[in-house]
Amino acid sequence: MSKAPTSLAEDVTWDGHAKGSKGYRRILAALALAGVATFAQLYSTQAVLPLMAADLRISAAEAALSISLATVGLAVSVLPWSFAADRIGRVRAMAFGIGAATLLGLLVPLAPTVPVLLGLRALEGMALGGIPAIAIAYLNEEVTKIHTALAAGSYVAGTTLGGLAGRLVAGPAGELWGWRAATLAVSVLATLSAVLFLVLVPGQRRFTPAPAQGFQGAWRTLRTHAANPRLLALYLQAFLLMGGFVAVYNYLGFRLHAAPFAMPATLVSLIFLAYLSGTVTSRWAAGLTTRFGRRNVLLAGILVMSSGLALTLMDNLAATLAGLVVFTGGFFAAHSVGSGWTGAIATEGRAQAASLYNLSYYLGSSVIGWAGGLAFQAFGWTALASGVIALGITTAAVTAVVHRQTPTSR
Template sequence: MDVPHLSDPWAGHQRGSTEYRRLLAALFCAGVATFAQLYSPQSVLPLIAADLNTGAANAALMVSAATAGLAVGVIPWSMAADRIGRVRAMSMSVTAATLLGLLVPFAPSYELLLAGRFVEGLLIGGVPAIAIAYLSEEIHSDHAARAAGMYVAGTTVGGLLGRLVAGPIGEVAGWRIGVLSVAALCGAGALGFVRLAPLPRGYDPARERSHTAGVLHKLATNLRSPRQLALFAQAFLLMGGFVAMYNFLGFRLVAAPFHLPQTLVSLVFLAYLAGTWASSRAGAEATRFGRKRVLLASIATMIAGVTITLSDNVFVVLAGLVIGTAGFFGAHAIASGWTGREATVGKAQASSLYNLFYYGGSSVIGWLGGVVFDAAGWTAVTLTIVVLAGVAAASALALLRRD
């Protein structure tokens, strides 16, 4: 059961302790179970477009529908977590999402596929909505930035596995079987979270049952903070640009002048390993140089990487993808962890708002990038991403304090 023990002041688990390691391992498993199935269609979007006879933008709705559902679900999940406890809510989320993920690929029509993906996103939302709040309440504040970076690194591994598994299997057996295979793998991740997650000690859900009217106040307080709004802007703008980059680079690589097969295109997602490294590295560097400096440096790295993908040399394009991926995940690791630290009240609601903007950007810009791509090609998509990242950097520079 999700029963805390708050008789003594709780400072959080220290780095290196057994509970610290179990918590990060549990969140790693949850990240695999959720992010693998969330993004598994991304590596087979050209196959989906061909099978369903749609353009790039409509195929990308397979990703956007799920991230839209996640964006809608994060605040209700944060409210549920306040009432029933962090671990219990996350366990329900990851288990239900995995079970539904086994059914969605076999929806008989495009409309039902999108509806199923939307509901899948709603269920998935419990993990990102709660994870950072759970982590920030359970880990000692001296190690929170590093732990947040490690959690984001785990989510990159989940996203990478989903894409690497779905792509090659999809080319051989069809995209539906590719996506189904990922959902089956997610079952192991869900089980790992349920078995490993330590019982929370930093939050008492019983207190919140008598203060449910405070939820709106917590949301409003975070939305009134200029610094929180700047962090939410990072989530919307950077995530939107990042998803657009990965959604439509595959369409470019299977066409002239590259003409790469789908299996090789799927391997470009190995660039996610740069994000795994950058996430954990950014958290560590933030303790040395401050969050703001590392955030701005990460955004600059993302802009440089995206610009490099304009090359017609496939190896240069892949190098740009690696650099851009490292920059994005470094920025995300800093901004997501900073959101919980910045919240004076309602850490779960602050985390949920961050995720609302994060996945809202994924849904909206991830789809609009396809409209831009269909109309004007990859150069226009690249310019769009650079502009979005520039606006994110400007807001961070103007509104965020050195920390």
């Protein structure tokens, strides 16, 4: 984690780690591990929500609060973390956040009551806010400009593996020993990943500490980003698509547990293998942007996502699982393009631009991810899936209008 010894002149003329270099590989490996530590913990209860609801005698929507409050905590903390990272450095901020999150994650299985459990999950989410937005700002500074979109896609691919690893560990462990053992196992996995991240992550060479802005300076930066319609369209995309994505994964497990599928928890946890499609499409989509432009690839991702979800409306297990794979691949293709695009549009205050994207992203996860449960409980899966498809259509329409084909779309 120490900074490589270089002269000031070298750092001024250095263009960043190029694709294929040792530093580039270490950055991607370290951020992939940070993705495991972050997203395995953030969604550690998702694979065992039905078990948690039964054990604690709470409803599906109440159990899903263990996800929503963690993502709310992350959402409200990304902006403070971004300003802290401007002062103390990207790597140091990520190290503090990931360390605090792993300690809190180890306490979650010990929670004696539902309120304590939810409080710990909220704090865990706040600590995890130090990773997602800062990681993108770090990439934009330390990787050569021509390769930043590909590096961002690789980072998103790593986050999908993190989310998948946590769910695959939690599902079988929960079936055998209960949801508390499942969350403990995920926290141990996250701790090991955090340690490896600290060992591998290269020091910063292009970071310059920003002067303390004060409230007015911070507000001016945020207001500039909020007044940019192209950034606003990306923030809306993050809110709507992520909200719909989390709602699908939160409640599909309940549907598969019930008739006509009646699947056990261990098998239900395997639905998260669909994340592997996102691991592939997030990198693939990032590469396609150089040929077709970010706007077109983003629209294609939304179309694929909505088409896949339409397949889950059938009461057929094969169609539902195939639709989930397509839905997941489309979502991560769109997300990898949107998250990387913020850094290309925002020439100043990149950490804050990325933080606003993540704020929208996780607010969508919290609000729509929870509210989807109300629709599911009242009207069933058809209502939930149709609502998420409508969110995708809305996002595509806004994207098509606001992001006209321009040089920075490529």
